[in-house]
Amino acid sequence: MLFKKNMTYVHSLLVFSVILVLIKISEAGYSSYLSSVVRKCKRESGVGDELIHLSMMGKFKPDIDFKEYLYCFSKKVGLMNYDNSMKNDKLEHMAANILGDYSLAAHIREDCDNTLYDTLNTVYYTFKCYITRIREALLDDRMTSEEIEIDLRPYRKRHHRY
Numbered sequence: 001m002l003f004k005k006n007m008t009y010v011h012s013l014l015v016f017s018v019i020l021v022l023i024k025i026s027e028a029g030y031s032s033y034l035s036s037v038v039r040k041c042k043r044e045s046g047v048g049d050e051l052i053h054l055s056m057m058g059k060f061k062p063d064i065d066f067k068e069y070l071y072c073f074s075k076k077v078g079l080m081n082y083d084n085s086m087k088n089d090k091l092e093h094m095a096a097n098i099l100g101d102y103s104l105a106a107h108i109r110e111d112c113d114n115t116l117y118d119t120l121n122t123v124y125y126t127f128k129c130y131i132t133r134i135r136e137a138l139l140d141d142r143m144t145s146e147e148i149e150i151d152l153r154p155y156r157k158r159h160h161r162y
Contacts, residue, residue: 041072058135060128067120074123084119086126088112095130099137108133 042052045068051061052069060066074080079087088109096105112129115122 037073037076041069041076044072045069055127055131058132060124060131062124064120067124070123070127071120074127080123084122085115086113086122088126091126091130095134098134101137104137108137 041047042049045065047063047065047069051063051066054061055066071080074086079090081087091112092105092109095108096102099105108130111133112126114125114129117125
């Protein structure tokens with residue numbers, strides 16, 4: 001799978017890979033649409049590139065501008081219902097496509113499904129949870145392959161319930 005072979009690509013585009021699952025447009029249209037959504041949401045929220053980049057690496061900061069950016073992005077790409085709740089079925093489907101494992105994606109959905117917060121915090125914590133869990137699963141998968149020789153397991157936090 002392309003995503004598993006090139007972890008840098010996955011880390012860089014994990015948040016934005018949701019678009020591929022949600023909309024049916026050509027590759028050129030995808031890039032153009034994605035660029036316009038990112039630009040518009042960055043402008044509307046005032047978020048800096050550094051916070052977006054850090055989040056793609058799994059390092060989240062609870063900055064209000066970043067939360068507004070995620071909210072804007074989620075609305076524009078169809079990850080939210082009209083009542084501002086997350087479309088977790090779409091996020092689960094995206095996770096399953098990236099991981100190639102529907103059972104694991106269902107576990108991630110259970111762990112990441114929350115409505116305990118206001119809208120901005122719900123979006124923030126949902127994205128944080130999905131990205132963290134997908135990255136952990138991809139790292140676990142790479143640990144079982146022969147591609148990595150260094151054992152990173154003692155240094156990672158594990159939050160698996162299965």
